[in-house]
Amino acid sequence: MKAMRLAAWTAVLGLAVAQTSEATILIFGQDRRVQASTFVADGVDFDDDQATEVAPDTGPFDVQLDKASLIPTGAATVMANQDSEIFGDTIRASGQVQAFSEANGENTVAYAFGGSNVALRFSLEHDTAYTLQGSVTGAVNATATVALSRPFQTVAFFNGQNGYLEIDQQGVLEAGTYDLNVTCGASANTGPGEPLAQAEVDYDVLLVFAQSTDAPVVASARFAAAPNPFRASTRLTLPGDLDEVRVFDAAGRLVRTLSGEGEVVFDGRDSAGRPLASGVYWAQPRGEGAPKPLRLVHLR
Numbered sequence: 168m169k170a171m172r173l174a175a176w177t178a179v180l181g182l183a184v185a186q187t188s189e190a191t192i193l194i195f196g197q198d199r200r201v202q203a204s205t206f207v208a209d210g211v212d213f214d215d216d217q218a219t220e221v222a223p224d225t226g227p228f229d230v231q232l233d234k235a236s237l238i239p240t241g242a243a244t245v246m247a248n249q250d251s252e253i254f255g256d257t258i259r260a261s262g263q264v265q266a267f268s269e270a271n272g273e274n275t276v277a278y279a280f281g282g283s284n285v286a287l288r289f290s291l292e293h294d295t296a297y298t299l300q301g302s303v304t305g306a307v308n309a310t311a312t313v314a315l316s317r318p319f320q321t322v323a324f325f326n327g328q329n330g331y332l333e334i335d336q337q338g339v340l341e342a343g344t345y346d347l348n349v350t351c352g353a354s355a356n357t358g359p360g361e362p363l364a365q366a367e368v369d370y371d372v373l374l375v376f377a378q379s380t381d382a383p384v385v386a387s388a389r390f391a392a393a394p395n396p397f398r399a400s401t402r403l404t405l406p407g408d409l410d411e412v413r414v415f416d417a418a419g420r421l422v423r424t425l426s427g428e429g430e431v432v433f434d435g436r437d438s439a440g441r442p443l444a445s446g447v448y449w450a451q452p453r454g455e456g457a458p459k460p461l462r463l464v465h466l467r
Contacts, residue, residue: 192256192376195344197224198286199251201262203232205243209275212238227252232281240272243355247281250462256376257389258347260285261301263369263396263464264309266355273359282352283370290344291376299336301372302394303327304466309353309368317345327351327370331398334372347374369396369466390452392433396464400434403461409452414463417447435465 199222206215214236222228231248244267251260262283270277303311303325310328314321322345325334353366371394392401403412403425412431414423423438425431433450435443449460 193290193292194225194253195288195290197222197253197288198284199228199249199260200282200284201230201232201247201249202280202282202284203234203245203247204281205234205236205245205279207236207238207241207243207268207270207275207277209238209240209270209272212240214238222249222251225253234279234281236277236279238275241268241270241275241277241357243268243277243279243357245279245281245353245355247283249283249285251285253287258287258374259372259391260349261369261371261395262349262351263367264351264353265365265367266309266353267363267365268355268357269363270357270359270361275357275359277357277364278354280352280354282350284351285347285349285372287347288344289347291340291342293342295340295342296377297338297340298375299323299334299372300375300393301334301370302332302397303334303351303370303372304331304396304398305329305351305353305368306366308355308364309351309366311351311368311370312348313370313372314348315345315374316348317343327368333394340376367466369464371395371397390450390458390461392450392461392463395462396466397435398466400432401463403431403433403450405429405431405452406458407454407456409454409457411453413451413453415449415451415460416443417449422448433463 202219204217216234220230229250235244247264249262264281266279268277305311305327313325315323351368353368355364357364412425448463451460
């Protein structure tokens, strides 16, 4: 699969200034988008579908595209999503793509492609400590990459093309301008006589800044999960004095209660220790001032 190429930068307009007691970040431009495209044909019947969603200049972006093409002799489907946000001294981005295609006729071809991409250009006024955490996952015909760079210098690069890769990097960025590119894409192509094709890829990234270089950088001051989507386990960071999290399935059934201070680990199992199925789950802290439920995606 050819790696997904990000669209051109939005105009360099100084879209947002994030000023906190820890760091000052100037966002020059951003391009956050999700794409999905499907196609199937056999010389007689034909069906295709495609869509693109682009984030506003600032604020959260939470979108999922589901596209499907179907004829009697074949089918192609794709699901692509992204949940990203720029807030305070933190940049958060997660995305996932699943693509499937099947050709059952002698002349049938089927194609599915999806992509989820985050591109940011920002500057730092001072030398700033940072933590980059999360994961990238990719399989055959799918790849996910995370790249943090400045002109003529790569600060961090992670490629999840051949499996699951954890990200945990800390350091200090000199004052200046940087690019953050987080991208994933997956394609499934099937021709006459070929078996079902499928591809799956995801990324989950948290980039946090703090001006003080003497103290450790805290991953997040909000309720967050990393990695998310996850396979084996995910770490849930608890804000404030909260020390309990309840996990519900997509139907609203309670499947697990987790306890701990500051951070708890959810291993994708129910209260009896049984592995839970792949899918969407919701984590809800208990206590005064608890944040809204957090969407978790469990992959097996």
